[in-house]
Amino acid sequence: MNPSPLRWRSFLVPKAGHSAEECEDAIDGDPESGRFAVADGASESYAAGEWARYLVGAYVRPPLGTDWFAAAREGWQQEVGSAALSWYAEDKLARGAHATFLGLSVRPARDHVEWEAIAVGDACLFVLAAGAPPISFPIARSSEFTSAPVLVSSRGAWPGWRTERGTLRPGETLLLATDALAQFLLKSSDDGEFAGPSLMGLEEDDDFALWVAMTRDQGRLRNDDVALGVVEVVA
Amino acid sequence: MAFTAEISRTNPACLLFLVDQSSSMDKPFGGQPGKKKSEGVADAINRLLQNLVLKCAKADGVRDYFHVGVIGYGQKVKPCLAGTSKDQPLAPISTVANSPIRLEQRMRVTDDGAGGLVEQTFRFPIWFEPTAGGKTPMNQAVTLAREVAAEFIAVYPDSFPPLVINLTDGQPTDANPLAAAVALKALKSSDGNVLFFNAHLSSEESAPICFPSDETGLADKYAKLLFRMSSILPPKLMAAARDEGFAISGPARGFVFNGDLVSVIRFLDIGTRVSPGR
Numbered sequence: 001m002n003p004s005p006l007r008w009r010s011f012l013v014p015k016a017g018h019s020a021e022e023c024e025d026a027i028d029g030d031p032e033s034g035r036f037a038v039a040d041g042a043s044e045s046y047a048a049g050e051w052a053r054y055l056v057g058a059y060v061r062p063p064l065g066t067d068w069f070a071a072a073r074e075g076w077q078q079e080v081g082s083a084a085l086s087w088y089a090e091d092k093l094a095r096g097a098h099a100t101f102l103g104l105s106v107r108p109a110r111d112h113v114e115w116e117a118i119a120v121g122d123a124c125l126f127v128l129a130a131g132a133p134p135i136s137f138p139i140a141r142s143s144e145f146t147s148a149p150v151l152v153s154s155r156g157a158w159p160g161w162r163t164e165r166g167t168l169r170p171g172e173t174l175l176l177a178t179d180a181l182a183q184f185l186l187k188s189s190d191d192g193e194f195a196g197p198s199l200m201g202l203e204e205d206d207d208f209a210l211w212v213a214m215t216r217d218q219g220r221l222r223n224d225d226v227a228l229g230v231v232e233v234v235a
Numbered sequence: 236m237a238f239t240a241e242i243s244r245t246n247p248a249c250l251l252f253l254v255d256q257s258s259s260m261d262k263p264f265g266g267q268p269g270k271k272k273s274e275g276v277a278d279a280i281n282r283l284l285q286n287l288v289l290k291c292a293k294a295d296g297v298r299d300y301f302h303v304g305v306i307g308y309g310q311k312v313k314p315c316l317a318g319t320s321k322d323q324p325l326a327p328i329s330t331v332a333n334s335p336i337r338l339e340q341r342m343r344v345t346d347d348g349a350g351g352l353v354e355q356t357f358r359f360p361i362w363f364e365p366t367a368g369g370k371t372p373m374n375q376a377v378t379l380a381r382e383v384a385a386e387f388i389a390v391y392p393d394s395f396p397p398l399v400i401n402l403t404d405g406q407p408t409d410a411n412p413l414a415a416a417v418a419l420k421a422l423k424s425s426d427g428n429v430l431f432f433n434a435h436l437s438s439e440e441s442a443p444i445c446f447p448s449d450e451t452g453l454a455d456k457y458a459k460l461l462f463r464m465s466s467i468l469p470p471k472l473m474a475a476a477r478d479e480g481f482a483i484s485g486p487a488r489g490f491v492f493n494g495d496l497v498s499v500i501r502f503l504d505i506g507t508r509v510s511p512g513r
Contacts, residue, residue, distance in 0.1 A: 017243050022295075043506025047294040080294065087338050087358040088292040094345070094355060098509050148478055148508040156346040223241060224506070 005108050005170070006031040007232040011208040015225050016216060024049035024099075025178045025225035026056040034106035034113075035060045038123050038227050040178040042098040042151055046089070047080045051097035051154045054079070059103040069158075076154045096155030102138075102176055106231065112169045113233050118161035121149040123227075124182035126175040126196055127166060134185075134194050137164040142186035145179055168233050173200060176229035180222040184215065200230055237427030238469035240395040242300050242505050248395040249325060249387040250287065250301050253376045254280055254363070255403035256309030261367035262404075265440040266493035272436045273365035276402045279434065279496065280305065280363050283400070286500040288332040288360075297329040300505050304383060305362075308376035310369030316362065324383045335360035373407035377415040377431075377464075381422060388424050396423060398430045398503075400489075400496060401464075405435045405457030416464035427469065432489030433461040434496045443494035446476055448485035458492055465490040475502035 008031040014023035024041030026049070037059040041048025051072075058072035080093060100121025107114050117125045119138040122145055127135040139145065150159050168174065175196055177185060188195035202208045208228065215221040242248045260273035267275055284303070291298045302325040307315040314324040317334040338358040347353040384397040399419060422429045435458050444452060450462045465488040468476065477483050479498060489499065501508060 017245055042509050044290055044509045046292065050294070086333070087335070087360055088288050088297065088332055089294075091289055091357055092292050094357065095509075146478065147475070147504050147506070151509060157350070 003235075004031040004034070005113060005233055005235045006034060006106060007234050008036065008230070009203070010176075010229040011202070011205060011227070013209050013212045013226045016213075016223050018225070022049070023225050024052055025227040026052035027176065027227040027229050028056045028060045029229055029231065030060050031231075033060075034108070035062075036104040036106070036176060036229055036231055037102065038176040038178055038229055039099045039101045040121070040123055040225065040227070042100075045095065045098040046092035047076070048097045048099060050079055051076050052099045052101075054154075055099060055101050055152070059101075073154055094155075096153045098151035098153050100149055100179065101152050104174065104176060104231070106174075109167070112167050114165070114167050115174065116163065116165040118163050120152040120159050120161060122179045122182065124177050124179075124185075125164070126177065126182075126185060127168070128173040128175065128196055129168060130172055134189055134196055136182065136186060138162045139182060139186070142183050142190055145183045149179070170233050170235055172233050174231040175199070176227070176231070178225065178227045180224035181226050181228055184221045187220075199228065200232075238395065238471055240393060240424070240426035242395050242503065244299050246391060246394055247300055247302050247327075248503070249384060249391075249397035250303045251325070251380055251383055251397060251399045252280055252283065252303075252305045253373075253380055253399065253401040253403070254305055254307050254315075255371060255373070255401075256307045256366040257369055257371040257404075257408070258309070258367050259371065259404055259406060260309075260365075262438050264493075265437050266443065268440065271365065271367070272404050272438065273367040275436045277363045277365040279402055279436075281359070281361055282497050283500060284331060284362055285360055286497050287328060290500060290503070290505065291328050292332065297332040299327040299329050301328040302326065302387065303328055303331050306376050306379055306383070307366070308372050309366065312372050312375045312379055325387065331362070335362050336364070337361050370408040371403070371406055372409040373401070373403060374410040374412040374415050377401070377412045377419055381415065381419040384419065384422050384429050388422060391424070393425045395503075396427045396429050398432065398499075400499070401431070401433045401461070402496075403433070403435065403461070404437060405455075405461050411460070413460065413464060420466055428466070430466045430469070430489060431464060432496060432499060433465045433491075434494070435461050435490070435492045437493055439493070441493065444492040445494045446481055446483055446487040447490060448483075448487045453492060462488060462490045471504060472499070472502045475504075475508075
């Protein structure tokens with residue numbers, strides 16, 4: 001088998017004032033299968049971090065013989081169970097958990113790669129191709145972020161995915177980001193100084209955490225959980 | 236920019252409800268035929284508290300994003316939420332969550348996840364039973380609210396400003412509370428002035444009015460007084476109200492006539508909101 005033409009790294013930093021266990025963003029990727037995902041559990045819903053982790057896990061490593069989304073819902077349901085004792089836990093559990101989601105699938109072709117993304121809400125994919133301005137999906141402008149994005153629920157109606165696809169060549173990059181970072185990146189692009197390339201230079205978790213803390217202190221990054229994934233096409 | 240302070244466990248927000256318990260609340264409620272105004276108010280305060288608890292409930296418990304109090308005014312003017320007292324008029328929302336006086340089985344219709352609808356039973360918490368007795372010392376209640384809000388701001392000077400919500404049939408008997416309302420709204424944290432919203436429950440059977448920007452359509456002098464006492468919605472709350480489909484034009488105020496203020500709880504920003512139907 002040829003080595004994967006993709007190089008993957010990811011970072012996750014909780015909201016300031018929250019512990020790592022309270023982080024409700026989730027991110028994962030598998031360069032071998034070419035599947036990557038990021039999700040952001042809604043602060044106001046119950047066991048939302050767990051839902052984000054099941055969505056991401058089931059998309060990146062889909063179980064054999066079943067639909068990955070059904071598997072994510074089943075996994076969440078099994079984990080939270082029906083053990084809610086208080087009136088409020090019972091009520092919140094019945095309403096399900098909610099999250100934004102972005103899934104990315106990348107397939108090698110002859111001298112390039114083909115990618116396809118699905119999304120609900122405001123977790124974004126940034127396409128950084130040589131000689132072209134950055135493109136983001138599904139949100140294109142920094143002004144489009146609100147505190148009530150479209151969400152995918154562990155129960156109830158399914159909002160339907162938005163999809164996008166394209167091709168990339170070696171040396172080009174895809175970034176996955178949850179809302180606070182995506183909004184920051186789009187704002188930097190609006191201001192004519194796209195910050196994507198400088199983030200791609202970060203290799204260590206500590207470097208990314210320091211960058212997040214400093215950028216929050218400067219008031220340029222909203223205090224929220226932050227997830228970043230970097231997919232580089234290397235060969 | 237004002238009204239943008241993050242609401243968190245280390246920087247909680249104060250929510251204070253003023254509840255009219257006077258004898259006139261025993262009369263019919265125009266907003267829900269067959270109900271008394273006192274029942275309308277009890278239902279409203281119970282739903283407000285239920286929504287607030289649900290907003291803060293996570294798998295690991297109820298997070299204390301809010302400190303909450305209820306001041307009843309009728310025969311007496313006093314804090315009347317379980318776990319609060321004259322000396323300690325506010326309780327963390329986690330305490331409120333665990334201290335309803337009883338739970339009632341109710342039914343609701345919900346999405347079944349496969350494109351259909353299904354009936355679901357749920358437990359509805361009751362903190363307040365309908366009460367109607369005595370006069371309407373609204374001026375005293377608003378004056379007490381100012382003391383409670385001032386004490387909260389002294390402890391949390393950088394908090395999202397205290398939000399005071401008054402539920403009443405609108406006929407004060409002690410004094411015109413307008414000056415007390417102006418004094419209440421003059422208090423401020425570093426994030427902005429205290430917000431004072433009013434819900435007017437009337438015996439008149441007319442269509443609800445939510446977040447009006449002028450008083451011309453209001454029925455009587457009491458509705459107009461409550462409108463004038465009410466704060467203009469800060470931009471973020473106004474945007475949230477628009478997102479939920481309220482027709483907002485001009486300087487909309489935190490005032491409803493025979494309407495529902497529960498939506499205001501949803502407008503408070505503690506992170507990603509889950510809008511109705513999602």
